[in-house]
Structures are given as structure tokens and as C-alpha cells.
Amino acid sequence: MSNPNAVLWTCSLVGWLGLCFKLRDLKQAPHNPLRRAVCIMLALASMSMFSAAPASIAFINKITGTPNLAALFVYAIIVAFSASARVTLAYWLHPLDRARSAARRWTATYTIFIMALIALFAAGEAPIERRVDFDTYYSSTPFIREFILLYLIALAIADIALMGLCWKWAALAGRPWLRRGLKINAVGASCGLSFSLAKLVAVIARWYGTDWDGLSTHVAPLFAAPATVCMAIGLVLPSRGQHLTHMRTRVSRRGAYRELYPLWSALRQATPAIVPTGRIPRGDFELRLVRRLAEINDGRLALRSSVDPQVKDLALRLGREAGLSGSELRAVVEAARIKAAVDDKAQHIKFPPDTTTDDPQGGADGIGELAWLVEVSRAFANSPVVREVLIQLRKAREEGSLTPTRKE
Incomplete structure (x- = not known):
């Protein structure tokens, strides 16, 4: 020594x-x-x-x-x-x-x-x-x-x-x-x-x-x-x-709250009604997190009539071509559907209700749902596959190979 x-x-x-x-x-x-x-x-x-x-x-x-x-x-x-x-x-x-x-x-x-x-x-x-x-x-x-x-x-x-x-x-x-x-x-x-x-x-x-x-x-x-x-x-x-476990969990949940922001912000702008008027005390973090999750899910439901069913197949194809699989691929598909729906709602484009039923993602518990939506939010904000889906979607619509079913 x-x-x-x-x-x-x-x-x-x-x-x-x-x-x-x-x-x-x-x-x-x-x-x-x-x-x-x-x-x-x-x-x-x-x-x-x-x-x-x-x-x-x-x-x-x-x-x-x-x-x-x-x-x-x-x-x-x-x-x-x-x-x-x-x-x-x-x-x-x-x-x-x-x-x-x-x-x-x-x-x-x-x-x-x-x-x-x-x-x-x-x-x-x-x-x-x-x-x-x-x-x-x-x-x-x-x-x-x-x-x-x-x-x-x-x-x-x-x-x-x-x-x-x-x-x-x-x-x-x-x-x-x-x-x-x-x-x-x-x-x-x-x-x-x-x-x-x-x-x-x-x-x-x-x-x-x-x-x-x-x-x-x-x-x-x-x-x-x-x-x-x-x-x-x-x-x-x-x-x-x-x-230490509780501290790590709190840090992780605060990080997840921040990572949900891009998805939540886009849904809030597309469907302002999802955000209640009442304020939550700044010290009550868990309530703020629960509300953010609820508002994201409410926003997804509010966009159902703006979801183009053809986006899913396009996102699946491009995601697989990019080597994605499993939950990563599913998150990219969901992010692409939401992002396209946000754009279509802004242009007052609507589609018939999607009658297909997807398996629920993230499980029934709150922890699984949080992890799933964080993954979707990351893809929503950063995935090049999601960006490529929107580019090809617009291009196909301009060429007439993909057309909205109904426009208001």
C-alpha cells in the first residue's frame, strides 16, 4: 500500500x-x-x-x-x-x-x-x-x-x-x-x-x-x-x-415518465380532450405517471377512426427488412400506426373501424404496460423505420397505390 x-x-x-x-x-x-x-x-x-x-x-x-x-x-x-x-x-x-x-x-x-x-x-x-x-x-x-x-x-x-x-x-x-x-x-x-x-x-x-x-x-x-x-x-x-431496490424502481419510473413524453405530447396535440383540466400536485409523481399512461391510452382510442389499416402491413414489412423482431417490431408497428393516425387526423382523414383484434401488449399489469408504452414512445420519437413508413405511405398515396378509404 x-x-x-x-x-x-x-x-x-x-x-x-x-x-x-x-x-x-x-x-x-x-x-x-x-x-x-x-x-x-x-x-x-x-x-x-x-x-x-x-x-x-x-x-x-x-x-x-x-x-x-x-x-x-x-x-x-x-x-x-x-x-x-x-x-x-x-x-x-x-x-x-x-x-x-x-x-x-x-x-x-x-x-x-x-x-x-x-x-x-x-x-x-x-x-x-x-x-x-x-x-x-x-x-x-x-x-x-x-x-x-x-x-x-x-x-x-x-x-x-x-x-x-x-x-x-x-x-x-x-x-x-x-x-x-x-x-x-x-x-x-x-x-x-x-x-x-x-x-x-x-x-x-x-x-x-x-x-x-x-x-x-x-x-x-x-x-x-x-x-x-x-x-x-x-x-x-x-x-x-x-x-436500493425501491430507489432503483423510482429512478426507473421517473425515466420512463420522461420517455413517454414524445408519444404523450403528440397525442395531446392531436386530441386535446384527453388531458383533464385538474392539476396534479408536483409532489405526487405516481399519480402523474398514472395519468400520463391513461391519457396516452385515451389518445390511442380517440385516434381509432384515423388509423389506416394499411399502415400495419407496411410497417411490418419495413421492420422485418430492417431486421426487427419480437417486441421491438411490434413497438415500431404501433408507433407507425399512431404517427400516421396523428397526421391523418390533422388532415381530417378517416377510415372504417379496424375489425381485426391484436393481442394485448405489455400484459395486464401496470409495469408491463409502462414498459410497452415506453418502447412505443422510443420508436415514435427515434425509429428510422417509422419515418420510412410515413415517407412511403405519403409516396404511395400520391401515386394512388394507397388511398384513404374515406375523407371528410
Whole structure:
């Protein structure tokens, strides 16, 4: 990392933001032990990221006056995070009574681990401050060696359990955002495991006289950063992802409203009666969208007597020649019929009612109708096939090969 402080602090910030979202969930159910465990896990992960930055390590060492005491502080937080991960898994896996019992056992076990960390650090000697390469520099120092191994193994075990469970449940989850959150959590746990393994390999290599310190100082941090980010996103996504879906839907519907304008505007000018006199409040977007759809459909109905039945065949032929098919072809045909009808109504040209029945387009639901009319509006405004239909229609009428059935 070119600037490890900025990277680690940014990842820590992401974790704190995730915690803010989860605290809102906890506020709704303050006695829910699973939500409490998740909040604690996020807080510890964020704290470990912030404290592991070289600048933070230097600050902790300076204010305590003890070289490398920051290592004990950071590693104790990492082991506490591992405990919170196991407690969270217990509440995910088991009924409440059994989960509470398992949570107490894991808390007691990892408390012993933290006490062991303190004892090992106190028994060992690490007089030279090492902000970045503490693990490899002291990898062979009595007691400090065990101190390093203990935190790495505790973290690796927790990440293995978390990764396995998240992958397993992601395959079974029914809700899309829960499934995505579990997968992202699994990726985060695999990054955490990779961090531990890279550190362990570098430490063990030192025991055999091999210098693989780069695994600890350069490779491992590359896994630590995304581990926290993935965990924060993965834990927040199941509860907040639905808001993203609603937001995307709102943005999509507003875009559709704008795309309907060319078709709606032409129909409004051709048949002004379709537009009611009452105004809609600007803040009520859904009502404005519903009215625009209704006015378009009313305009299409009002133009029935101006629809030349010969336009459909001409548009179908030209559309197929242009390589169109499916809904795209049907939208072009409908757009051509409407555009020709608008022109013919302006010239007071009428035709006998079209007795053929077309299959309804867009389905019976409002979403399908909206998508269909947006496609028609796009073709109405931009399709070269529609323009060519009108050109050939006028040319054929001028030559007499196509004539209006009746003119007012």
C-alpha cells in the first residue's frame, strides 16, 4: 500500500458507517441478541482497522510509553472480533436458549485467549518498536512468537466458520438481498482467512531462515482492507438492500415518465380532450405517471377512426427488412400506426373501424404496460423505420397505390 494509513482508516470508516445502519436496526429491537452481536462485531472490526494503521500504532505506543504495546491492543481487538463472530454464528445457527449457552462458552473461551495474549506479551521482550513488521521481526522471540500465533489462529478459525456458513446459507437463501449479503460476507471472511494465512506463512518461513516478510507486510494488508469493507456491506445489505431496490424502481419510473413524453405530447396535440383540466400536485409523481399512461391510452382510442389499416402491413414489412423482431417490431408497428393516425387526423382523414383484434401488449399489469408504452414512445420519437413508413405511405398515396378509404 502506498498510503496504508489512508487505506486502513477509510476501511474503518466504512465499517463505522455500516455500524450506524445496524444501530438503527438495533434501536427497533434493543433486546435482540443477534443484532447486538452484529453491532459488536462491526465495532470491533472497525476499531481493529483504525488501530492497525502505522500512525495509530505510533500514537498508542507514544501515549503509553511502552514500545509495541499497540500490538497487544490491536491483537486483543482482533481476538475479541473473532469471539463476536462466533457469538453471531451461534445466534444465527441455534434457537435462542441454545444460542445463549453457546455464546457464553465462546465469550469465555476467547476471554481466556485475550488473557493469554496479555500474559505472553508481558512475558516476552519486544523493546524495539516495529509499526509494520512486528509479526516477522519477533517471529522467533520466546513468548512473543506464541503471542503472534495465538491471535492469527483465533482469527483464522473464526473466519473459516463464518466463510463456510455464509456460503452454505447463500445457496439456500430465498431473498435476493440476503443471498447477496451472505455471499459478500463469505468473500470478506475468505479475505480475513487469507490475511491470517499470509501472516502465518511469513512467520513460519522465518523459523526456517527464509525471508518471506513481504507476505506479512505487503500481501496480508491487501486482504485485511477488503475483509472489513465486505463484512460491513454484507451485514448491512440484507436489511437495507430493499431500499436500493425501491430507489432503483423510482429512478426507473421517473425515466420512463420522461420517455413517454414524445408519444404523450403528440397525442395531446392531436386530441386535446384527453388531458383533464385538474392539476396534479408536483409532489405526487405516481399519480402523474398514472395519468400520463391513461391519457396516452385515451389518445390511442380517440385516434381509432384515423388509423389506416394499411399502415400495419407496411410497417411490418419495413421492420422485418430492417431486421426487427419480437417486441421491438411490434413497438415500431404501433408507433407507425399512431404517427400516421396523428397526421391523418390533422388532415381530417378517416377510415372504417379496424375489425381485426391484436393481442394485448405489455400484459395486464401496470409495469408491463409502462414498459410497452415506453418502447412505443422510443420508436415514435427515434425509429428510422417509422419515418420510412410515413415517407412511403405519403409516396404511395400520391401515386394512388394507397388511398384513404374515406375523407371528410
